[in-house]
Amino acid sequence: MARLVVLGAGVAGHTTATFAKKWLGNGHEVVVVTPNSLWNWIPSNIWVGVGGMSKEDVVFPLAPVYQKAGIDFRQAKAVSIHPEGKDGSDTPYVTVEYTGQNKEGQTEEITYDYLVNATGPKLNFDATPGLGNGEGGIGSNTVSVCTADHAVHASQELKQVFEKAKRGERQKILVGTGHGMCTCQGAAFEYIHNIHHEAEKAGVRDNVDIKWISNEAFLGDFGMGGMHMKVNGYVVSSRIFAESLYTERNIPWIIGAHVNKIEEGKAHYELLDGSTGEEEFDFAMLIPPFAGAGMKAYDKAGEDITSKIFNPGGFMFVDGDYAPKPYDEWKAADWPRTYQNRDYKNIFAAGIAFAPPHIISKPAKSPNGTPINPTPPRTGMPSGIIGKAVAHSIVDLIKNGSSAHLHEASMAEMGAACVASAGKGLTGGQAAAMTIYPVVPDFDKYPGTGRDTEYTFGEIGLAGHWIKHILHHLFIWKAKLKPGWTLIPE
Amino acid sequence: MSVEENFAKNSEFNLSMVPSKFASFMRTCVIWQFIRFVAINLKMIIVVRKSH
Amino acid sequence: MIKEERNFADPQFETAMIPGRFQRTMRHCIVWQLIRMVFFSVRSIGIIMVNLKNEKELPST
């Protein structure tokens, strides 16, 4: 009987755990370690952030679902990995610290045969002074929509801003990224357009200035170096697509910006050309940069081997090619395929937790040396696909031994469907529906745009909103393991 | 006419394609969007199948 | 190799809309282009009518 320990119950971890359990049955053990008691469908948080949904609509308690599935659930935070065991035992284990289940603060060692690191990101608010409260939480100056609780807070603040605007006070809203190395521009993109939509519905749009600020080199980069997609029979850069949408909605943009300091009602930033500026606001939603969850690793002797297993950002090394190379030597083949740790073959990393070999956008620095470039998104559909492939590999390893064939899910051979909401409403809503193939551009296969324009496509309209709404229910259904959940693709 | 005034507000808006009244209407026209709904779903299913 | 993708390899061509196969075909589809010609002619007549309408008579000074 083997034991698989999954750290994290986000899209990647939950997918890995549920599929592994389904395939392994009761013959083996699946343990999930996560500090949160609730599962959260993160893509819908932006709707919570504008008051279109309540927190209850986007979360559900994990414990009953795992109990029914026969998964051992520990509401705890992973602290360290000991892949070689310790003195007197070769069995690898992780130490965890409970955050719930009436064992708060207790630590425990959980041994594993196979480990999946799917801890997701740490929301690194501290990277920018004023962005957070110094404890990794959200500060009083800006709001966030990264968690359901953050989004609830954001919606309350936004309501006040709208009320002031209704009374005739001019309000300034700033949405974007709070640091030069942020990813997840998509969420901020959705949020700004949802704010615009809600402001119009509330009849206060004329009294509200909405502005975008982000670390992208151009609007529509999204951390993927932009993309060229089919629109109306033309192939266009996502830059035109995005700029058009912002123009249509009268949202000006500041681009290539590293937000380096937040004060009450004011954001300071540095631009790619080295110039600096500041922007005042009454309400700001700035996405924090992501870091690894901050786990440590120790060898048998108790020596710290964190830097061997994790990159300096705290993301885990897997089977990617991490040799530093200049931008034009980057290859699609550098990207990991199996997500197996390069040193410990029984450890895998899925979702945001794995270290990408390099960013996808073109790296850029300001003259002062500040790197200002979006880091690659690893959320949503790719997370799910990677989680499932990793589960598949581990199940085969358990069943067939170490000679088993590993399953592959390279982001350079993976497409993604992405629906970015631009306003909620059954008949008045809109969303940009995009498909992109592959996520990481492959210039050898597709010289020019790096992607297959037959499958890279974008369109905005009500249909996109319907899709996003259906996906919301579909994925919550799937995550709850309700009948037919395996039929729903990642 | 209302949205195209945006062009005048900001010079960086000049490289944009702003939908006319007809295009804006089609974006929320239920019948047309239902057709697009089916079309987009087909496209997405193709990409999902290619990715696994 | 698809034509429109090759063109995007040059950074100067980034902000362009390059027609895909369908658009390129439509540009040379005789039936569709006949319709477009009628359409454009109607538009042109509109412009000519406006020009005629705008030709005013001013008193000589």
Add this chain to the structure above:
Amino acid sequence: MARLVILGAGIAGHTAATFAKKWLADAHEVVVISPNSLWNWIPSNIWVGVGKMDKKRVTFPLAPVYAKAGIDFRQAKALAIYPEGKESDKHPFVTIEYTGQGREGQTEALSYDYLINATGPKLNFGATPGLGTGSHIGPHTVSVCTADHAAEAHERLRAILDKARQGHRQKIVVGTGHGTCTCHGAAFEYALNVEHAARQAGVRDRVDIQWISNEPYPGDFGMDGMQLGIMGYVTSVRIMAESLFSERGIHWINSAHVSKVDAGRLEYEQVDGTTGEEAFDFAMLIPPFSGVGLKAYDRQGTEITDTMFLPNGFMRVDADYTPKPYAEWKASDWPVTYRNPDYPNVFAAGIAFAPPHPISKPRTSPRGTPITPMPPRTGMPSGTIGKAVAHSIVNLIREGDRAKLHTASMAEMGAICVASAGTGFQSGQAVSFTMYPLVKDFETYPGTGRDTKRTYGEIGLSGHWIKYILHHLFLWKAKLKPGWTLIPE
């Protein structure tokens, strides 16, 4: 019996002359003075330049047409205007020098009651060293501004395509030869037609095509660009122009003043002060336009050229020429009747009238070189203005000084423009534009300065058909064949 003298037989002059004669009939005299014996449908010259038409198909002799219409045609060049006559005879007159009709070199004084200056542009090749001297093109570049130039351009282009066929890489540069050029449309069409020709010849991959222009971006066209309706969107023509170049692999250099041309090499300066050079095997560079260099004298014989003409040689009309900063320019600055403010019996039509200011934003390089595209006044606006001026003069002749004048303000005038992107009944393409108004009017249209319902563009084969039909239609009209008056300008 009054005499109307028209200087120039281009689109504006020919339109004015033929309509004036039709309306005035035999009761009054219409005299046309033009140094050229042939009428030329200039928009089709670009097809001559790629060898798709020969010179004969875009020109015809003027003399027989005018003889039939009863217009007095003098193949001569206008030298000077004497709007106050002489001390001895107060009747105004122009002096001309014959260039044909067996009287070459003879000069003559021709009195007039009304005068229309429709002399068009002087092709000022001399403005850029190496582009040419004076109004004559130099050996290094070609032009498509006249039918003869276009025919020569084709000869040289053919040689270039032959060399490419033999495997030699060839570099073609097309664009404007000076910082103050206008008429980008012709160069734009030529660039696309050359690309089309290279593709048809099967040598496109051995020919590099480079666009160089004084516009701030492709698609400015001297009109500050435009926002047009296309496929249900409103977008800047810049996207459309850049897309066309991108689709066809034509690179562009913007905001460039070509400062010097040598054999196979040109130097340019950009608005940000940077300089560069471009080697070429074949270059078609449009020269800047200036007035033809008419002089004017008062009764005593004192030169008054400066009061009748602006320094660039274009004639003052009823526009507001007060220098103003860009932000204060108004649609109402533009002329309405094209009447000279000092001499009410003198009018200017087409390129010959002085525009009050550019339409594009004027810019200068750090060294002080102006790099500003000048407003186009060709094609449809020329014809419309010519007809309105003829109308006014006919009224004046018939009804005296109290008569009403006709208006044709470019700020209230729409234009139709079809820019060829390659010929062929099935393989051709052209961009068809309609725009209204020509001069942006931000008071009436606060967004884009133009009415986007009437400003529209589309590319396709149908555009080519339209351009082809227009070619025949306007030649028919210019030849005054049956029904010519039904064809609008």
